[in-house]
Amino acid sequence: MTPIEDRLDRVESQLAIQQLPIRYALAVDGRDLDAWVGCFRPDVDMGRHGRGRAVLRQHIEPQLRGFHRSVHQICGHRVEFTGRDTATGAVYCRAEHEVGDRWIVMAICYRDDYARVHGEWYFSRRRERHWYAADVTERPQAVGFRGWEGAGEPALPEAFPSWSAFWKET
Numbered sequence: 779m780t781p782i783e784d785r786l787d788r789v790e791s792q793l794a795i796q797q798l799p800i801r802y803a804l805a806v807d808g809r810d811l812d813a814w815v816g817c818f819r820p821d822v823d824m825g826r827h828g829r830g831r832a833v834l835r836q837h838i839e840p841q842l843r844g845f846h847r848s849v850h851q852i853c854g855h856r857v858e859f860t861g862r863d864t865a866t867g868a869v870y871c872r873a874e875h876e877v878g879d880r881w882i883v884m885a886i887c888y889r890d891d892y893a894r895v896h897g898e899w900y901f902s903r904r905r906e907r908h909w910y911a912a913d914v915t916e917r918p919q920a921v922g923f924r925g926w927e928g929a930g931e932p933a934l935p936e937a938f939p940s941w942s943a944f945w946k947e948t
Contacts, residue, residue, distance in 0.1 A: 788859065794899040795857050795892050799869045802901070803850035809842060811835055819893055819900040844928045847876040863894035864902075874914075875926070882926040885909040887934060907933040 779787065798817055805814035815822075815831040815838075824833045853870040860866055869888040874881060886909075891902040910918035911929035918925070923932045935941050 787862075791859070791865070791894065791899060792857055795865060795867065796855050798890075798892065798899065798901055799852050799855060799871070799888065802904075803852055803871070806842065807848050807850055811839060811842075814838065817901055818904075819895050819902055822900075822902070841928070845875040845877045845882070849874045857892075865892040866890065867892060875928075877926055877928065880926070881914045882911055882929070883914050884911045884926075884929055885934075907937050909934045 802814065802817045805811070805817065815835050818831060818834055820831060821829050822831060822834050823829055824837060827833050827837055851872045851874075853872060855867060855869045857865055857867045867888075867890045869890060871884075871886040871888060873884040873886055875884070876882075887907050889905040889907060891904075892899055893902040894900075908929060910923040910925075910932055912918040912921050912923070912925035916925055924930075
């Protein structure tokens with residue numbers, strides 16, 4: 779490719795990658811499992827569970843049934859290319875979930891790996907890290923930053939590599 783073709787490919791790739799978190803959010807909130815798993819590469823690695831979109835769907839469907847309504851708001855997205863067909867990224871998201879009679883708000887940072895497969899960009903891996911999950915009527919501190927069992931243990935801000943070094947001097 780010529781330099782201009784390389785640059786155009788990079789721009790088109792970045793735009794395609796930036797659509798993935800939006801497509802993911804719309805699919806989750808619309809409970810469109812086919813669209814949701816379609817955001818991931820066809821041979822997605824599910825670790826000990828196996829590989830492929832069918833395995834991913836079996837894993838995620840029960841989790842999605844744990845809350846009724848949801849709203850995932852994408853707040854920012856950083857993409858860094860690691861090769862012509864690979865990239866990593868971080869996506870900020872504010873997610874809200876109706877869990878029974880509670881309305882749970884979460885502040886999330888997704889850590890993503892992306893891959894281009896047969897000309898299309900997909901998630902290879904998506905890791906959710908969050909600061910807190912709390913009912914909209916609660917302060918996150920009042921519930922130890924984990925007001926919803928479905929959210930797991932908050933990893934942020936301590937998971938940021940720079941966090942400990944910053945506070946070490948205080």
